[in-house]
Amino acid sequence: MYQFAKHYVSIVDKVNYRLGRIMMYGLFVLMAILAWSTISKAAFVVPSFWTLELAQFALVAYYLVGGPYSIQLGSNVRMDLFYGNWSVRKKAWVDSITVLLLIFYLGVLLYGGIESTIYAVEFKERSASLWRPYMWPVKVVMCFGITMMLLQAVSELIKDIATIRGVKL
Template structure:
């Protein structure tokens, strides 16, 4: 369990830094794109497309980081005042839905990314940017989220059975 804890902590730390960098990238290039378009009347050929890709990557990295640090919003109506054992039971009951969602995201995301790679998909802009690296980030981040979900599941089982 300690190895899994260390691995997910290291992965989420890297994801946090990637997300931080992508936020800075989106801010800097988003502002410069608006400035170039509306002040200089010279819109960029590539910034808008790269910002879309950066936002997809930011969602992937942010999801990994947020789940590791338990920063996702939960339905506090039933969850907030529950004991740690009841919270663990609720988490275990929702585990099949998480696995179903992540399984579909991994399988279908990999299929879409593989097809994109096979077709050498690129953006239809003046400067073609490959799309398949971004598409591969989605099933990869889903696998990382699955690791964290499994770690939380093991922790919840320990709490339920009094071995925490």
């Protein structure tokens, strides 16, 4: 069981680290889309109807696919008022409880995301905007990001349990 946990953590952490490093450049994609929107409105006096929605789609990918990287690095928001003074084991106990809640939340979110993606594919769902893009691509990215976040949360739980037990992974 120990070898499986060690292997799982290693693989998930490596994949999410690489995805996170790639998604860091998603911010430049988002800026390019919004810059084009500004330039087209100012210079050509023709608003690009697709830019705002495409920027939202890019932000979904940036946030959801890059989120596991943030959790992995421990750069998520914590209430450091008490947390900073706790021992490593006490932090692991609290983190393991909160990660369990996160896993439940992500499971519910993934279930809803899969249902929504199936609906979008079956009924060829389109956005209500003037551009009217299909919704399934962004919903697939959303489900992928939630899945990667769920895998990273399980990895964090395994690391917390190892810390509580005094085992090094």
